[in-house]
Every structure is written in C-alpha cells, then in structure tokens.
Amino acid sequence: MTGPGQTSKHPPLPPTTEADRLDWLRLLRSRRVGPTTFWRLLSEHGSAAGGLAALPEVAARAGVEGYRVCPEGVVHAEMEAGARAGARLLFHGGPDYPPGLRELEDAPPMLWMIGQGALMRRPAVALVGARNASSLGARTARLLARGLAEAGWLVVSGLARGIDAEAHRAALEAGAEVGAAGGTAAVMAGGVDVVYPKENALLAAKLRDQGALLSEQPPGVQPQARHFPTRNRIVSGMAQGVVVVEAAVKSGSLITARCALDQGREVMAVPGHPLDGRAGGCNLLLRDGARLVRHAEDVIEALAPLHPIDASHAAPDAIVEVPPPPPERRSRSETLALHQRILDRLGPVPVAEDQVIRDLGSTVAQIAPALTDLELEGQLERRPGGLLSRRS
Numbered sequence: 001m002t003g004p005g006q007t008s009k010h011p012p013l014p015p016t017t018e019a020d021r022l023d024w025l026r027l028l029r030s031r032r033v034g035p036t037t038f039w040r041l042l043s044e045h046g047s048a049a050g051g052l053a054a055l056p057e058v059a060a061r062a063g064v065e066g067y068r069v070c071p072e073g074v075v076h077a078e079m080e081a082g083a084r085a086g087a088r089l090l091f092h093g094g095p096d097y098p099p100g101l102r103e104l105e106d107a108p109p110m111l112w113m114i115g116q117g118a119l120m121r122r123p124a125v126a127l128v129g130a131r132n133a134s135s136l137g138a139r140t141a142r143l144l145a146r147g148l149a150e151a152g153w154l155v156v157s158g159l160a161r162g163i164d165a166e167a168h169r170a171a172l173e174a175g176a177e178v179g180a181a182g183g184t185a186a187v188m189a190g191g192v193d194v195v196y197p198k199e200n201a202l203l204a205a206k207l208r209d210q211g212a213l214l215s216e217q218p219p220g221v222q223p224q225a226r227h228f229p230t231r232n233r234i235v236s237g238m239a240q241g242v243v244v245v246e247a248a249v250k251s252g253s254l255i256t257a258r259c260a261l262d263q264g265r266e267v268m269a270v271p272g273h274p275l276d277g278r279a280g281g282c283n284l285l286l287r288d289g290a291r292l293v294r295h296a297e298d299v300i301e302a303l304a305p306l307h308p309i310d311a312s313h314a315a316p317d318a319i320v321e322v323p324p325p326p327p328e329r330r331s332r333s334e335t336l337a338l339h340q341r342i343l344d345r346l347g348p349v350p351v352a353e354d355q356v357i358r359d360l361g362s363t364v365a366q367i368a369p370a371l372t373d374l375e376l377e378g379q380l381e382r383r384p385g386g387l388l389s390r391r392s
Contacts, residue, residue: 151300
C-alpha cells in the first residue's frame with residue numbers, strides 16, 4: 001500500500017527514532033492535516049520533518065497566512081497523556097499495526113492502543129449493529145461473536161451499547177471459558193482512554209486486560225459526532241468482512257457497511273422481520289447483494305476463500321525507497337484557477353476523489369497538491385471512503 005498520491009512503489013517505512021516518531025505525530029496533529037494530506041506531504045517531501053518544514057509554504061500558496069505547525073509541546077503532552085493511560089502508539093508499517101489498514105488510502109499513520117497487540121495479527125471480522133438492539137438481535141450477536149472467536153477470528157466493533165457491546169462480551173467470554181484462539185478489539189471514536197458510553201466502563205476494563213482498545217484520536221479527547229464516521233472506516237478497514245446484525249435504514253452501521261464496500265471488504269447481514277425498523281438496514285443490504293448470515297459458519301465460509309491478511313509484511317527488513325519527483329510548480333494565478341475548477345466540481349454531497357480527477361481531465365500528480373491546499377485552507381472536507389465535499 002502506498003498513501004494517496006504517493007509515487008513510491010513501496011510502503012512507507014515506520015519511524016525508527018524518537019525524533020521521527022514525534023515528527024510524524026506533529027505533522028498529523030498540525031491544523032487541517034488529516035491522514036490523506038499526511039501521506040501526500042510525506043511522499044512529496046521525503047519525511048515527516050520535510051513535510052513539517054514545507055507546511056507553512058504549502059499553506060501560504062493556498063492563501064492561508066501565518067500558518068503554524070503543531071508545536072512540539074503539544075505532542076509531548078500527548079505522549080505523556082498516552083503513557084499515563086497505559087497506551088502506546090502503533091505506527092503504520094510497525095509489527096502490531098492492524099495489517100488490514102495498510103491497504104487503505106486514508107490509513108491512519110498511527111493509532112493509540114491499550115491491550116494485547118498480538119491480537120492485531122489475527123484475521124479480523126467486524127460485527128456491528130443497532131444500539132437499541134432487540135433481544136433476538138443481541139442473542140444473534142453473541143452467538144456470532146462467540147463462534148468467530150472460537151474459530152480464531154478477531155471480532156472488531158465500536159464499543160457502542162447494543163450489538164457492539166454484546167459482540168465484545170461474547171468474544172471475551174469465549175476466550176475466558178474455552179481458551180478461544182480469537183479475541184476482540186474496540187475502535188473508539190474519542191481518545192483510547194475515554195469510554196463512551198459510560199455504561200460500558202466495566203467492559204472497556206476487560207478489553208484493556210484481555211482484548212484491545214484502539215483510537216486515532218489523542219488520549220483524553222471526548223468523542224464528537226464527526227469522529228464516528230471516521231472511526232467506522234477503521235472498524236471496517238481492520239476486517240476482511242463486516243457483519244451487520246440489526247440496523248435501521250439510516251444508521252451508523254450502514255455507514256460502516258458503505259466504508260466496507262469502498263474498501264473492497266465483504267458485506268454480510270442478518271435478515272430481520274420486514275416490519276421491524278431495526279432490521280430495515282439489514283434487509284436493504286441483502287436486497288442490494290450482501291451475503292445473508294445465519295450463524296458464524298456462514299461468515300467463515302464467506303471469508304475462507306479470501307487470502308488471509310499476512311501480518312508478516314508489517315515490518316519489512318529492507319526496502320529501497322524510490323524518491324518521488326518534485327511537486328509541479330504553477331504560478332499564483334494558475335493555482336487559483338485550478339482551485340476554483342476543483343471547487344466548482346464540489347458541493348455538499350460527497351463525491352469520489354478519483355471521479356473529480358477524471359472530470360477535470362487531469363492526473364493525481366497534478367490535482368493532489370491542489371486538494372491539499374484546499375484542505376489546509378478549509379474549503380474542502382475529506383470524508384471516509386476517499387470522498388470529498390465542499391465546506392459550506
């Protein structure tokens with residue numbers, strides 16, 4: 001995997017020194033730098049330090065005056081907060097970084113983790129669903145999660161009430177009772193040390209000891225509405241497939257399913273009664289071609305033909321990096337004209353980045369720097385699944 005717009009033929013190497021790790025964190029925490037922009041800056045400037053040095057000029061070209069990168073003190077404070085929480089950073093390309101995420105164009109450069117890093121190397125399946133789960137839905141989630149954990153799968157979910165919590169509990173119980181080879185991991189919308197909802201505090205404590213908690217947000221961050229869709233792309237990206245147990249037609253679980261489709265993952269759903277609103281989303285997915293699931297064996301059968309994600313590639317011994325060509329230079333008027341052409345193609349409804357590039361009749365190398373400029377300027381917003389929209 002290479003990051004978006006990267007020209008290197010090889011995956012980026014993880015940072016190897018403390019200074020490099022701090023530079024990665026400073027670059028990612030700099031204002032208006034998300035994962036996609038992070039990878040482009042890393043590619044264009046060769047290192048996180050190079051990206052940090054270039055950011056003020058990049059922002060100035062985008063019309064943002066007085067831009068300042070993330071101060072060192074901010075990332076030192078984040079590292080100290082992580083240490084107090086008992087968390088550690090997993091860097092893209094490192095041994096415990098979830099291997100499925102390496103394939104994503106908007107892969108998190110790093111994740112905070114509390115718990116058992118070895119679980120990340122197991123084949124994973126996401127299990128998501130309604131917060132107001134029915135008794136039948138909760139029972140189905142428990143049976144699925146238990147069967148998958150006993151078969152050696154890592155059950156990934158979001159620690160929400162309802163289906164998520166039932167899936168985590170059943171996978172933990174399978175490990176405690178029968179020594180199951182699988183396990184469970186929760187991807188948090190806020191900081192890895194911030195339990196939401198509070199009612200799942202005891203479950204989160206068990207995950208710390210027997211499973212794993214993951215987040216791309218700094219420790220201590222309270223979850224906001226905008227964090228949940230970006231969290232969902234990690235839930236689906238970690239997994240080879242996503243199982244939706246109960247979901248309304250408009251729900252976060254269907255956002256996770258859409259992320260899975262964009263990421264090339266298998267989407268599966270448990271059917272429900274047509275008059276039950278909690279089953280509307282699942283039935284819609286089945287109508288549109290999702291695989292029907294009754295029990296864990298159906299999930300295993302669907303995913304078994306897929307090539308397992310090979311965690312042995314997480315930390316290559318020796319890779320020769322191919323330096324990227326220098327970014328294309330344009331005059332100020334040419335840059336502004338290109339920015340306007342891009343903005344004219346965008347609206348409040350998200351559209352795929354590659355569609356925008358095709359519509360403009362251009363190439364990734366020509367458009368990527370302009371997208372970075374517009375994101376830093378605050379006129380463009382990136383959405384999960386490689387989608388773009390214009391900020392209102």
